[in-house]
Amino acid sequence: QVTLRESGPALVKPTQTLTLTCTFSGFSLNTGGMCVAWIRQPPGKALEWLALIDWDDDKYYRTSLKTRLTVSKDTSKNQVVLTMTNMDPVDTATYYCARVRHGSGADHWGQGTLVTVSS
Amino acid sequence: EIVLTQSPDILSLSPGERATLSCRASQTVSSSYLAWYQQKLGQAPRLLIYGASSRATGIPDRFSGSGSGTDFTLTISRLEPEDFAVYYCQHYGSSGRSWGLTFGGGTKVAI
Numbered sequence: 354q355v356t357l358r359e360s361g362p363a364l365v366k367p368t369q370t371l372t373l374t375c376t377f378s379g380f381s382l383n384t385g386g387m388c389v390a391w392i393r394q395p396p397g398k399a400l401e402w403l404a405l406i407d408w409d410d411d412k413y414y415r416t417s418l419k420t421r422l423t424v425s426k427d428t429s430k431n432q433v434v435l436t437m438t439n440m441d442p443v444d445t446a447t448y449y450c451a452r453v454r455h456g457s458g459a460d461h462w463g464q465g466t467l468v469t470v471s472s
Numbered sequence: 473e474i475v476l477t478q479s480p481d482i483l484s485l486s487p488g489e490r491a492t493l494s495c496r497a498s499q500t501v502s503s504s505y506l507a508w509y510q511q512k513l514g515q516a517p518r519l520l521i522y523g524a525s526s527r528a529t530g531i532p533d534r535f536s537g538s539g540s541g542t543d544f545t546l547t548i549s550r551l552e553p554e555d556f557a558v559y560y561c562q563h564y565g566s567s568g569r570s571w572g573l574t575f576g577g578g579t580k581v582a583i
Contacts, residue, residue, distance in 0.1 A: 390573060400509075400517065400560055402573035413571050416473065449516055453573075458507035458562065460528060462516035 355379035357389075357450050357463035364469050365440050371468060375433040375450030379461075382408055382428050388453040389433040391424065393446040394465075401446075405453060406433055442470045474498055476561055476576035483581050491548040493579045495561035500541050505565040508537055508546045511578075512557045520559075521546065548581075556583050 361373035373391070380387060390405040404424040405413045414422045423436045433450060447467045451459035475498040485491055495506075503524035509517040519528040521537035524544055534549040548555055561576040 392573070392575075399577045400511075400562075400575040402575060405573065415572060416570055451516075453564065456504060456523065458519050458522040458528070458564065459509075459517070459573075460519045460522075462518075465516055 355452060355461040357452060357461060359448060359450050359463045359466040361448075361466055361468065363467060364471065366472050367441055367470060369440050371435075371437045371440050371444070373435045373437075373448055373450075373466065373468075375435070375463060377431050377433070377450075377452065380452060382406075382426055382431070382433070384408055386455040388455070389426070390451050390453045390459060391433075391435045392449045392451060392459075393444075394449070395443075395446040398446075403437075403448075404435060440470045444468070445470045473570070474501060474563055474574050476563060476574055478559075478561060478576035478579045480579060481577070483579055484583070485551055485581065486583065487551050487553055489551050491546075491551055491555070491581055493546040493548075493559055493561075493581075495539075495544040495546070495576050497542045497544070497563065501563050502565060503540050503544075505563055506537075506539070506544050507562045507564070508535075509560045509562060510555075510557050511560065517560065551581070556581050 357377045388407040391403040406424045447465040449465045451462040479494045506524040508521040511517040525537045564573045
């Protein structure tokens with residue numbers, strides 16, 4: 354059974370750095386074709402992809418946020434970590450992690466975690 | 473960079489009716505990397521269709537996907553009460569000089 358769960362602060366202040374952890378089970382990020390993506394959704398708005406890390410430790414970022422994002426993995430802990438620097442109120446959103454398999458889309462998602470950016 | 477445009481923004485239908493949702497890409501994309509998701513209020517998205525036309529595990533056969541090139545369609549043959557939700561198309565793969573995932577703006581299927 355594949356599960357993913359996001360964890361991190363619910364509230365961050367403007368200019369702070371956000372660190373989110375995705376803890377997963379039921380698959381290995383060492384397996385060819387496996388990836389974990391981070392996607393966010395501002396309240397009432399559409400989904401927005403942020404970053405992806407694959408089994409080969411290749412990393413991909415949303416072009417417009419590339420300078421603020423870092424994604425990494427710890428395969429021994431089955432975790433993927435996303436950091437986003439210089440947080441702003443417009444970054445208030447529900448942040449999801451999801452398993453992505455090449456050729457199969459994002460087939461499993463975490464429940465999401467709401468992050469509010471406010472002073 | 474690939475842009476996905478979904479239409480209509482809102483589709484108002486009744487249970488039992490057929491729903492046809494459109495997703496148009498700003499440039500030709502591979503059908504192999506086009507997916508559709510359903511999202512209900514307060515829930516994470518759920519994968520419905522991948523590879524433009526393959527149903528994900530456990531998805532009822534009233535959901536079908538089609539299309540190629542720049543135009544893709546999600547069809548719900550007969551709407552069930554639980555199908556009223558927001559639907560997103562997504563491309564994953566090369567986008568200009570980068571690689572990533574792109575979502576459309578969504579179509580809300582409303583009663």
